[in-house]
Amino acid sequence: MASLHLSFCQLAGNRPPSHRSRCLPVRCADDRQALFNRIAPVYDNVRPISLHLNDLLSLGQHRVWKRMAVSWSGAKVGDNVLDLCCGSGDLAFVMSEKVGPAGKVTGLDFSNEQLLIASSRQHSRPKACYKNIKWVEGDALNLPFSDSYFDAITIGYGLRNVVDKQKAMKEMYRVLQPGSKVSVLDFNKSTNPFTASFQEWMIDTVVVPAATGFGLAKEYRYLNSSIQEFLTGKELEKLALETGFSNARYFEVGGGLMGNLVAT
Amino acid sequence: MVRVSRVLLRDGVGISKTLSEILVCPLSKQPLRVCEESNSLIRDAIGVAYPVSPYIVDGIPCLVPSDGKIIEADDKPKPDDNSMRKDP
Numbered sequence: 001m002a003s004l005h006l007s008f009c010q011l012a013g014n015r016p017p018s019h020r021s022r023c024l025p026v027r028c029a030d031d032r033q034a035l036f037n038r039i040a041p042v043y044d045n046v047r048p049i050s051l052h053l054n055d056l057l058s059l060g061q062h063r064v065w066k067r068m069a070v071s072w073s074g075a076k077v078g079d080n081v082l083d084l085c086c087g088s089g090d091l092a093f094v095m096s097e098k099v100g101p102a103g104k105v106t107g108l109d110f111s112n113e114q115l116l117i118a119s120s121r122q123h124s125r126p127k128a129c130y131k132n133i134k135w136v137e138g139d140a141l142n143l144p145f146s147d148s149y150f151d152a153i154t155i156g157y158g159l160r161n162v163v164d165k166q167k168a169m170k171e172m173y174r175v176l177q178p179g180s181k182v183s184v185l186d187f188n189k190s191t192n193p194f195t196a197s198f199q200e201w202m203i204d205t206v207v208v209p210a211a212t213g214f215g216l217a218k219e220y221r222y223l224n225s226s227i228q229e230f231l232t233g234k235e236l237e238k239l240a241l242e243t244g245f246s247n248a249r250y251f252e253v254g255g256g257l258m259g260n261l262v263a264t
Numbered sequence: 265m266v267r268v269s270r271v272l273l274r275d276g277v278g279i280s281k282t283l284s285e286i287l288v289c290p291l292s293k294q295p296l297r298v299c300e301e302s303n304s305l306i307r308d309a310i311g312v313a314y315p316v317s318p319y320i321v322d323g324i325p326c327l328v329p330s331d332g333k334i335i336e337a338d339d340k341p342k343p344d345d346n347s348m349r350k351d352p
Contacts, residue, residue: 106286115324134283137326142290144327149286 029110029163036087036111036161039219053214054090057207058254062090065185065258069154070094072251072262073183078102079151084140084172085109085158089118089133091185093125095154096133105133106145112137141167145175153182160186160230169243181264182245187223188252188259189230195256200224202257236261283325290327304333311335 054062070091075081079099083092086107096105109115115135122130138144140155140162153172162168172182190196203223211220231239233250240248240263248263284298289307296305296314304313305325312332316323 104282104286110328112324112326119324134280134286135324136283136287137324137328137331139290139328139330142329144287144290146288146293 032161032163033110035219035222036109037113039216053211053216056210061254065253065260066091066094066156068253069156069183069185069260070098072181072260073152073154074181075099075103075152075154080104080149081106081152081154082145082150082175083107084143084153084155084168085161086118086135087111087114087157089121089135091154091156092118092133093121093130095152096129097127099129099132101129101132103132106136106150107133108136108138108140108143110137110139141171143171143175147174148177149175151177151180153180154185155182156185157187159184160226165231165239166243169239173243173245179264181262182240184236184261184263186259187227187230188254188256189227189232190252190256191232191234192256199227199257203227233259233261237263280323287325287327290329291332306335307332 058065073081073095075095075098077098077100080103081095081099083089083095083105086092086109089107092105092107096103099105107115107118109118115137119135122133122135136144140158141164153176155172159165159168176182187199188195190199203220207223208217208220211217233252236259237248237250240261243263245263248261251260251262252258253260284296284305287305288295289310289312291312292307292310294307294309296307299306299313302313303316303323305316305327306313311334313335314325314327314332316325
């Protein structure tokens with residue numbers, strides 16, 4: 001990933017970060033739900049040429065970041081874990097392998113279309129441990145789980161999309177066992193102007209054109225404004241501590257394009 | 265597009281016991297009752313039923329608060345909740 005970063009850096013230039021402010025934000029929860037329902041068929045689906053959109057956009061690196069996120073969650077064999085904003089299930093499947101047949105994975109998302117794809121992927125894969133995954137359509141701001149229920153929580157590319165991040169963090173804190181961890185993977189809102197410019201350029205020049213090929217330009221164009229509205233690593237650490245977590249650390253991955261908050 | 269195999273579809277599909285043990289009402293955080301007849305999860309105290317998607321072997325429950333349906337006042341009395349039983 002580092003060598004890729006360098007080759008794009010030569011072309012990135014110094015676009016002012018304020019360019020992002022001209023993008024219209026996606027504010028309403030209904031809009032976001034509709035957006036994810038629209039992209040569900042290609043988000044992680046197997047295409048005739050065996051090319052997933054996320055694989056194309058990240059050059060396969062998203063699988064590495066997701067495995068790191070699961071590692072950081074501290075999930076282990078036999079655990080009862082939650083993957084929030086699970087979408088079509090990438091993180092849930094990794095969690096499933098981690099906790100094994102003796103463990104339990106719950107995948108929650110507010111897009112029924114994404115969950116149907118996740119369920120279809122689960123039934124089409126031969127691994128026995130995937131039987132330990134249950135899918136639930138729900139709201140990250142009103143989780144249908146008891147207090148202190150889970151041994152680990154992951155949320156990948158989800159916190160940035162919820163309309164009330166504080167409430168989502170509070171709900172995660174509520175349903176998590178004391179001493180357990182939440183692992184939050186997402187795009188990194190970098191405070192480094194060069195990294196921020198490079199990320200914006202990648203989205204405008206690589207991600208949106210690639211998504212256009214799948215008929216989803218409009219849906220992915222929201223990314224830059226969404227990242228601008230998101231929190232930096234330091235702000236995410238502060239949010240976790242204010243929520244009640246006793247420890248919060250943020251790690252930049254993928255050459256600074258992505259970040260992972262770990263809170264306990 | 266994803267094609268869900270007809271082999272996986274079944275009418276009147278219920279919710280697994282495991283899921284019904286995991287889930288609580290998203291608003292009150294209190295336990296839910298499985299209603300096989302209406303294929304839903306019910307929170308009797310607030311009179312709300314959450315539907316369960318029938319489209320796969322193991323139903324996907326929908327616990328989004330806005331998708332909960334208010335149960336009609338003349339519903340049958342619930343066998344496991346004496347406080348909700350109506351007078352004859």
